[in-house]
Amino acid sequence: MSSNALKTRTPPVRRRMTQQRAEGWRGWLFASPTALIVVVLFIVPLVLVFQMSASDWPLLGGNQGVNVPENFVDAVNNRFFWNAVGFTLLYTVVTTVILLVLALGLALLVQESTRWKGFLRTAILIPSALGLASASLLFYVLYSPIAGPFSDLMADWGFTFLGTPEGALWSTVFLIVWRYAGFYMLLMMVGLQAVPEEVYEAARIDGASRWQTFRSVTIPLLKPTLAMTMVLCITGSLLAFEQFYILTKGGPDNSTITVVQLIYSVAFQGPNNLGVAAALSVIVLVALVVINIFQIRVFNDKEPT
Amino acid sequence: MARIKGHFARFTATAVAGALALTLAACAGGGGSTTTSADIPAGGTDDGSTLTLWTRAPLEKQAKLLVEAYNASHENQVDLTVVPNDDYVAKVGAAAGAGGLPDLFAADIVYAPNWASQGLFQDITPQIDGLEYKDTLNAGHLAAGTVDGKEHVLPFVLDLSMLFWNKELFKEAGLDPEKAPANLQEFADAAKAIQALDKPDTYGTATGLNCGGCLVFTWFPSVWADGEEVLSEDGAESLLASDTAKEVYSTWKDLYDSGAVLPSSVDEAGPTWTAGFTEGKVGLQFYPATLLSSTPFEAGVSGIPGPEGGQSTFVGGDGIGISKDSEKSAQAWNFLEWLTSEDAQVGVLAKNGDAVSRSDLASNEYSDADPRLVTINEVAAEGKTPLALNFQQAFNAPSSPWLTLVRDAVLNDGAKIDADNDEITSVLSQ
Numbered sequence: 188m189s190s191n192a193l194k195t196r197t198p199p200v201r202r203r204m205t206q207q208r209a210e211g212w213r214g215w216l217f218a219s220p221t222a223l224i225v226v227v228l229f230i231v232p233l234v235l236v237f238q239m240s241a242s243d244w245p246l247l248g249g250n251q252g253v254n255v256p257e258n259f260v261d262a263v264n265n266r267f268f269w270n271a272v273g274f275t276l277l278y279t280v281v282t283t284v285i286l287l288v289l290a291l292g293l294a295l296l297v298q299e300s301t302r303w304k305g306f307l308r309t310a311i312l313i314p315s316a317l318g319l320a321s322a323s324l325l326f327y328v329l330y331s332p333i334a335g336p337f338s339d340l341m342a343d344w345g346f347t348f349l350g351t352p353e354g355a356l357w358s359t360v361f362l363i364v365w366r367y368a369g370f371y372m373l374l375m376m377v378g379l380q381a382v383p384e385e386v387y388e389a390a391r392i393d394g395a396s397r398w399q400t401f402r403s404v405t406i407p408l409l410k411p412t413l414a415m416t417m418v419l420c421i422t423g424s425l426l427a428f429e430q431f432y433i434l435t436k437g438g439p440d441n442s443t444i445t446v447v448q449l450i451y452s453v454a455f456q457g458p459n460n461l462g463v464a465a466a467l468s469v470i471v472l473v474a475l476v477v478i479n480i481f482q483i484r485v486f487n488d489k490e491p492t
Numbered sequence: 493m494a495r496i497k498g499h500f501a502r503f504t505a506t507a508v509a510g511a512l513a514l515t516l517a518a519c520a521g522g523g524g525s526t527t528t529s530a531d532i533p534a535g536g537t538d539d540g541s542t543l544t545l546w547t548r549a550p551l552e553k554q555a556k557l558l559v560e561a562y563n564a565s566h567e568n569q570v571d572l573t574v575v576p577n578d579d580y581v582a583k584v585g586a587a588a589g590a591g592g593l594p595d596l597f598a599a600d601i602v603y604a605p606n607w608a609s610q611g612l613f614q615d616i617t618p619q620i621d622g623l624e625y626k627d628t629l630n631a632g633h634l635a636a637g638t639v640d641g642k643e644h645v646l647p648f649v650l651d652l653s654m655l656f657w658n659k660e661l662f663k664e665a666g667l668d669p670e671k672a673p674a675n676l677q678e679f680a681d682a683a684k685a686i687q688a689l690d691k692p693d694t695y696g697t698a699t700g701l702n703c704g705g706c707l708v709f710t711w712f713p714s715v716w717a718d719g720e721e722v723l724s725e726d727g728a729e730s731l732l733a734s735d736t737a738k739e740v741y742s743t744w745k746d747l748y749d750s751g752a753v754l755p756s757s758v759d760e761a762g763p764t765w766t767a768g769f770t771e772g773k774v775g776l777q778f779y780p781a782t783l784l785s786s787t788p789f790e791a792g793v794s795g796i797p798g799p800e801g802g803q804s805t806f807v808g809g810d811g812i813g814i815s816k817d818s819e820k821s822a823q824a825w826n827f828l829e830w831l832t833s834e835d836a837q838v839g840v841l842a843k844n845g846d847a848v849s850r851s852d853l854a855s856n857e858y859s860d861a862d863p864r865l866v867t868i869n870e871v872a873a874e875g876k877t878p879l880a881l882n883f884q885q886a887f888n889a890p891s892s893p894w895l896t897l898v899r900d901a902v903l904n905d906g907a908k909i910d911a912d913n914d915e916i917t918s919v920l921s922q
Contacts, residue, residue, distance in 0.1 A: 249589050333756040439759060459581070
């Protein structure tokens with residue numbers, strides 16, 4: 188009985204298996220271009236950086252053999268390492284808070300105002316069409332005490348935008364806010380539009396005030412968007428480079444060196460040591476992974492599902 | 493939330509890739525083979541090959557003129573690539589690692605000792621020694637490219653730091669427009685006198701207080717003019733806390749405090765450090781001699797004075813050599829030999845108002861027409877090129893300890909000069 192049953196059952200199972208296998212192969216076939224790109228552009232460089240971080244690798248001399256853990260010791264002992272970490276964190280907090288609050292405010296404003304909606308949305312979004320390096324160059328000229336339009340003003344008031352550590356930080360933050368506010372506003376608007384109208388209706392029926400609606404309806408339902416924008420903004424700010432490279436070059440008096448800028452300067456401006464630069468990159472990579480896992484956890488915990 | 497997780501994963505991937513891309517610019521394997529120079533025939537080969545040549549932007553004008561003149565008179569053709577100053581080291585480094593250096597490339601002469609000792613240039617000792625006028629070639633540039641007695645580099649374009657003054661502004665301030673300030677104090681007095689004109693948008697002097705390279709170029713000569721040194725002979729110790737050096741800093745501090753320095757000099761990181769003088773807004777300045785031909789008004793030129801008088805100059809500019817990756821060394825040598833010939837030195841460089849790298853050509857048909865060129869060529873013979881393996885990190889880098897020293901000495905009270913000088917030494921001796 189049992190052997191009989193097995194006999195009748197086997198063929199369909201096998202057919203299903205071969206069918207599945209064929210589908211599996213086809214799946215791999217479809218995925219292979221992406222997989223290839225990921226391998227060539229992500230896995231290979233990643234492996235190389237790990238190899239580099241473990242090797243004595245001068246910029247001009249090439250690989251000179253294993254150098255672990257000296258590279259990591261040198262990286263942490265670099266005289267600008269802790270300054271760079273501190274400054275990068277400060278910059279990240281300042282930028283993230285200002286950008287996200289402003290972006291949410293702008294999104295609400297644009298959503299509320301019906302008459303100027305199109306104009307406002309376009310006006311705020313236009314800077315996002317400019318590359319960050321181009322935008323930084325534009326601001327470099329604007330801030331320049333010799334070529335900029337405010338040079339007379341600066342001469343009269345006796346200050347320069349990039350001349351003091353605080354001035355340099357806030358001038359750069361201003362550039363970043365100008366450049367990215369529109370982008371984050373757009374993300375917030377998409378999030379706001381996903382909130383169903385019925386919920387607002389219910390809130391109105393319950394007699395909730397505007398503030399109550401905002402706090403108890405909009406914010407909780409916007410949480411996935413807030414999480415995403417925060418992850419984007421924090422990661423982007425921790426990796427800040429172009430704006431400081433072009434505007435301040437880490438100055439004045441080495442006060443605005445970010446971590447990525449430190450990597451660049453160790454690799455190309457002086458020590459010319461790719462090994463230590465790669466070690467710094469690995470440290471940044473690990474820190475980013477940890478920070479992002481932490482962020483995702485925090486946002487996940489509060490979600491009931 | 494799953495959607496965000498997916499997004500997050502992808503985003504992290506791109507973010508990380510972005511961070512790493514920087515360090516990957518030079519990832520390919522290194523280790524080029526050293527070509528021997530024995531098979532280069534005398535005079536090189538002129539067989540219609542195409543040679544590639546890299547140089548950095550500040551010497552673009554001179555490089556273009558030289559390449560045009562060579563291409564017009566030779567079968568070989570040189571293909572010139574000009575790279576922005578700040579990106580040059582990174583570009584050369586990436587190419588060196590990947591075995592993709594051009595046939596010929598120029599090096600800021602202060603980096604030449606490092607690059608030559610890293611094996612980026614081919615050894616061309618027999619060829620250089622074979623030049624009958626070798627003894628007249630600028631000794632500083634030759635020494636910068638010599639490692640263990642082997643010569644790798646010839647002078648490409650000399651850039652000398654000189655004292656330039658605006659004769660018009662000198663006249664207005666009641667100073668003698670034909671007489672150069674004899675020492676650093678007279679220099680400072682002249683700057684203050686021009687500042688005292690109180691003309692809108694006109695200042696006594698200017699410099700680049702956030703530009704290590706500019707400060708090396710223009711302030712070292714004041715120390716040399718007094719017969720002092722800035723570095724020990726092996727380039728491992730900094731002597732920039734000497735009494736002479738401190739006198740130089742205090743003169744500049746006094747100038748800065750009295751308001752006779754162009755305000756934008758404080759943050760000047762290099763790109764526009766000469767702009768004020770070129771526009772006629774600055775009375776007198778230590779200034780690169782390569783800009784003589786692009787100075788649109790009557791300017792006087794002399795060597796840079798020290799606190800006690802005397803004069804000196806920083807013999808900067810670029811050296812040039814044949815790269816380790818070149819397979820056309822015979823053709824490349826043809827260009828180099830032509831470069832040191834009278835045709836190139838006088839017919840191109842002197843004609844454009846630039847310094848020549850051969851002392852026997854210092855006086856020529858063009859310098860006879862403009863006595864300032866004679867001054868420049870004469871001071872060049874007294875000038876120096878500081879040699880150190882870690883020069884870039886100690887002086888030129890935006891975060892260099894030299895910049896910290898100057899900014900402490902000029903913008904603050906200068907109490908930390910000795911400590912800052914020790915920091916330079918510790919970088920130099922690494």
